[in-house]
Amino acid sequence: MTSRTDPPTLFIVGAPRSGTTLLYRCLALHPDAGWISNYHSRLPRFWPVAALNRATRHTPDWRYAAWFGPAGDAAYRYGSPRARWERAYPQPVEGEAVFAACGIPAVWRGEPVTARQRRLAPLLARTLRAGGGEVLVSKRIGHNRRIPLLDSLLPGSRFVEVVRDGRDVVDSLLAVDWWPQAELWWWGLGATPADWVAAGRAPEEAAAEHWLAETSALREGMRGIPKDRVLRIRYEDLVASPGPTLAVVAGFAGLDPGAGTWQEALAAIDFRSRKHTPSGDEPTPGRRAALALLAPRLREEGYPL
Template sequence: MTHDAHHSGPSGRSHRPVFVIGCPRSGTTLLQQMLHCHPRSAMPSETRFVHAAYEERHAFGALEDAANRRELGEWITGRKATKFAVLGLDAGLVTEEIAAGPPTLGSALATVFRAYAREHGKERWSDKRPSYFRRVPMLRRMFPDAQFVHLVRDGRDAIGSLKGMPWYKGDVVSAALTWREAGSARVRAVRRAATARRAARALPPGRGAPPPRPAAPGRRGAAGPHPRAQPGRLAAARVGAARARARTVIGAQ
């Protein structure tokens, strides 16, 4: 499931991927453009194949089979919905590189971003989507050496900007709840990372991670652990309280 981690290259400089996350309208696009201007970092505009490939991973079968990796590569490069075309890469070459690469989903996805970095003469790849704040466990599972930049903008500014977007169809309360959820995701991610570090230190010497769980019944192969859990949602009993807190944020403007 994971990509081959390359913490540093021959120069000793880090090659770890970077993911930029945050509530929509928090400045993620501005940071993406700044990072892409860095001489070592390539960060494309938003694509839509990372989380989609994870959700469909069982459909490709065991990735130890090169034919299945090629099928995955064709799925990434050949569908309009993945927005692969915005990368400006040769779909056939990328597909063949995925087929010849390591047998994990993370490695296949990293192959696409590394090809993009090479195209721009950069050593290190990055990615950004605001909605990744809901998918940090997924990203850490595929890219365990990844680094994250979580942007947090003042809630009043983020909500006001989000409400002004023609593509946003929610009301002010839903915008406030989105901002609050993004902030809560940051706290949860920090706590999970701290727990993982404590657990790793507690393992006896020579003990590694437990083996992956088997594929769900009826799936074609075991390309990864069980399908991801649905993103956490507020229980019905908590919606009223959450809305009241959201109105408090708006009323403070």
């Protein structure tokens, strides 16, 4: 039985465009997984709305279409229109509003934990129970810079980091429509890639620096977490061997990897590989500069150059 104040929790972390959303939605398909929904994000203090999550287990075809798109290959859908029913269907989201409602900051620098922040654990426990889950799964890129605080508020929580080839992250960031206005927190308060380009610098460099900053923040945040509560997986393994990789993550989280309904749901997903393949074209100056920035970290992570 889930504790009233300390729900079993798995935090999914990783640099943006590393496959965290894909992993999140795959785990949210599990019948024993709880998650923050689009409805709870709009009503962050009203945890009973999580009961709507239960309906998704009984409408698998709708869930498949709303969460992964018509072809089953788009866990993260951007730049494309969505039907009204898709927007209304319960689905797992990052849910920053839920954390903000409990006073969880975007970045934690070791300040004393407040009584308001201590409301997070009981709120998530109620959310988990209302949705009929046994393990709460939370994915939020913003978690990267507040891992020690989350660990303090939810002792015993587990963390899975998704690592992806930085070259592919750069390409992916440059392709999404929200990137020009994303915050380059490591460069300056409110600074954006659009500002970076306006300053005469290559957009590829901004994306490369962002990957490095996010992965460095993760390294720092994970430093104090016991190794048995941290799992690192590669995006490339997730799309190449989804079954075995997801089984490892599920077992680590405390979810039954062999749950029949989960296996059936996963079988409908198209895990298309987007592994880095070197181009035969001469790289642009911006691309060369980005590769120079990425090379040391890529070597550390075991990616061939």
